[in-house]
Amino acid sequence: MNSARGSVAGRIPETDEGLQGDELALKYDEMQRHIRDQGWLREKVDDILAADITSGSVLEVGCGPGYLGLEWIKQVTGTVSLTGVDISEAMVRRARKNADAYGVAGQCAYECGDVLALPYEDGRFAHAFSASSLHEWADPVRALSEIHRVLRPGGRYCVMDLRRDIDRTTFQFMKANIAAEMRPGFRSSIRSSYIRSEVEAVLRDAALTTAAVTEVQMGIVIAGRKEA
Template sequence: MKKQRVPETNHGITGEMLVQDYDEMQKKLCERGLLKTNEIIKSGIIEGEVLEIGPGPGYLGLEWLKKCSNASLSWLDISEDMIKLAKINAEKYGVKENLTIKMGDATEQLPFSDCFFDGVFTANSLHEWENPVNVINEIERVLKVGGNFFIGDLKRNTNPLIFLLMKANLKKQVMKQGLKSSINAAYTKNEILLLLKESNFKTYEVTENYFGLSIFGKKVDK
């Protein structure tokens, strides 16, 4: 029997303690080389004006900027607390001159012009979008023709043994609960393919591994 999806909050991560806990977790993933930086580069997002939706503490985008020196990155996050922390982390990386930060809700409308970005990426935020097709269409709108996008996320049909392994790497109970909640709110590969079929994108691919899903795509002429 297929496990039913349980939607999660779309208000982002807020509160000083929770934000610090999430920062600690993401920092450890970064140190272990477990962020999706290489997948983003593999998708063809390597230069120009690029948008990251839901950067959280910023490690994914900051690591990507280190490897893509001919790019400028814009961050859009719904959480004011997370933006404050991301700014601090950006200072430590020394890449503020290539970074623009905005607060906003991607589930409504992206605050950018049509055909503005050469690339768009996001990780671990898809399961929080109240209307994912609307966000995907907004990504398509702000992308230039020929621009690439990447969406990475967890998957709901994660093997229970893999889930236990992931949970074992988290020290605090609140983060373990958050992982369970996020997996319950995540999609399966087939569900993602159905969402993409409803969207304005025509060129895309969905892959999966033990830990989650990766969506690669390009905006083409209609």
């Protein structure tokens, strides 16, 4: 791990197949539940709310076990419906179970799908968000273009992820709060994540040139609005 502003190692792409199988989904669910219980999802929820994603039909890309979207639903006051999509069927099953536990299953739908070819018509959603998935997308330009495609004109998006140049103290803190068996995957996720200049290049190629890119302590946030 290199320093945030020193020499940064080149990006090493990670699998684009997600966390497949019930065993890995269970371990990831346990890790995300711990993160939720410590209050560490709140910053991501705040980023989504700051992007003015507070009502309407909303898409969560790479929803995993669903905790982020479910915590977001708890904070919004407007009428919302959430559709979560994930490449792992095991994660989709976990998300459905968790939505039941939160008591909001009637507001949620979870489906298996690939961000490179989202199974939705143009303009299907009012807004969209995603967290911790960008570094896994085999073709981020195509993925972001797909998210843009399924948004209505004026729809807002918020894409959050790790970044490769986080400082060592932050890296060690995050690693220490992950179960030992999940730490190799965390390290590979850091190595495959993007730095700001790389994200800005991706956005230009995806024609999302009006998006704002912000570095935060534990990663990076991309927020914008589909032009009318």
